[in-house]
Amino acid sequence: MIAKLPWQSWLALALSVIAAISLPIMSTAPGYGAPVTLSLFGLILVGAATPVLARSAVVEAIVMFVAAHGAAWLLISGITGHEGEATRAFFLLVATAWLLAWRLATVLSAMKPRSREAGWALKLIVPAIFGVWILIIWEAVTRGAGIPFILLPPPSAIGAKFAANLPILAADVRQTIFKAVIAGYAIGCVSGFAVAILADRFLFLRRGLMPIGNMVSALPIIGVAPIMVMWFGFDWQSKAAVVVIMTFFPMLVNTVAGLSAAGHMERDLMRTYAADYWQTLVKLRLPAAMPFIFNALKINSTLALIGAIVAEFFGTPVVGMGFRISTEVGRMNVDMVWAEIAVAALAGSIFYGVLALIERAVTFWHPSVRGG
């Protein structure tokens, strides 16, 4: 029976024994106290033993979940306010709780849910546990080792800053994303697409324009941004211009490549119907180019965000994500910088995710989407 314990449990038990020998958890008084210390070890013992005690995978997962996260919560709430006072026992116990979470993720990944909803929930829960544990370890290490705030603030401090400054963050998002990024992205992608169609229609454009477009895409954003600020002023228009320059070329190149993606036979077929250029374009070549076009849209979604934020370093009204990052770094408010980074990551992920969903709907027929 004991032999059926998974290796995570064995290792967790071994680590907790070493932790018990190296008690206390904190180098200074008042420490964790007997009740907290006992419940910590109790949770870890129960968590490590569940693989043989639990009757079903669901029960095992629930007990594991409570044990791993309960232990993590006890550890972190105990060290808060006593940063840098953690002993070896603290880090050993963090590692132990993390092993239990590992086991939990393994159990969840192996589950074969019966209903679709449960399947969807599982698909979300496993990556969520991964993400949460990155934050837990970050929090435990920064607080436990007392890492200077300016180097790396704990995620809880970033979260508090985030919550306290929602209006400022919202104003920055409005300025940078809803004005500069959206406008620049739309203009850049649409004009890149339109020029690609023209280049496809007229050979001299393709010959003449592509090398120049290539050169434009190689322009360093650091050099272009201040010039755009001089041309289009301090407000969002200059940032949108930078985004246009950054997104235009990926769209142009991908669309031109995509327009030649249709096969010879499919084109010959159109010719046998005596279809004209535009009929062939709309009914064959554009649908066939869609995977390429969506590639460009996805690449551009991240480029646009980077472009707009970096461009704000070169002059901006007193609002915007890039402006906030550059000024708050100067004022040593690193938690605010991290809050802006979190906003940018969140916005970028949503942007990308929405595009990926639309792509799945549009290119449902492509082997990479339909699977085979």
Add this chain to the structure above:
Amino acid sequence: MQSIISARNLDLVFQTADGPVHALNNVTLDIGKGEFVSFIGPSGCGKTTFLRVIADLEKPTGGSISVNGMTPEKAREARAYGYVFQAAALYPWRTIEKNIALPLEIMGIAKTEQSERIKRTLALVNLTGFEKKFPWQLSGGMQQRASIARALAFDADLLLMDEPFGALDEIVRDHLNEQLLELWARTNKTICFVTHSIPEAVYLSTKIVVMSPRPGRVTDIIESTLPKERPLDIRESPEFLAIAARVRDGLRAGHSYED
């Protein structure tokens, strides 16, 4: 018999990096209305090229050819023929019915007329009930039948088929051959059919054109003596075997396998 396709001393030379390739050399041929003509020969003999010249997908470099009394280009613009390729070439983002609607949309045929024709041609190739499926949800044989339906949908009198069943297995192929003959008898179309299978050519055709490579030329034209009604077991009759033997002799006479 009224001549639908008439080629006189047709020449076609491809300029390639390795020098000129003589794909067609001095081909003279007449195809009458309602005939089922098979082109047979080893690869490189120009059978597909000849079909593509009829379809105005290649331009001949010498000689003359007329399709329905016009140049191939005019015939193509008049939508004189339906073309079935080696692969089904269905557009994967369109359902089967939308694929068959494709030529109808391009030719500007009214929506109500479209759905009626889709229904009729799908019935003709035994695919009723698969309207809403996507091509990749069907087997290879069904895809090829759908592509035949697409070529039939706009009701051209001439059907050009370039090894349409080449990639299919023997059993499916037999079945489709039978259906094709039935369809030909019912619609009275003129069919040009490229193949490299001797039994297929003999079974289907009223006329068999034997070709040989380097340069691509016609070595024999055989008028079939088989009746129009052809059950599958006609392939064991002495008459069938005699024609097959003559085709084989024609292929050998072209020295097509000497190198």
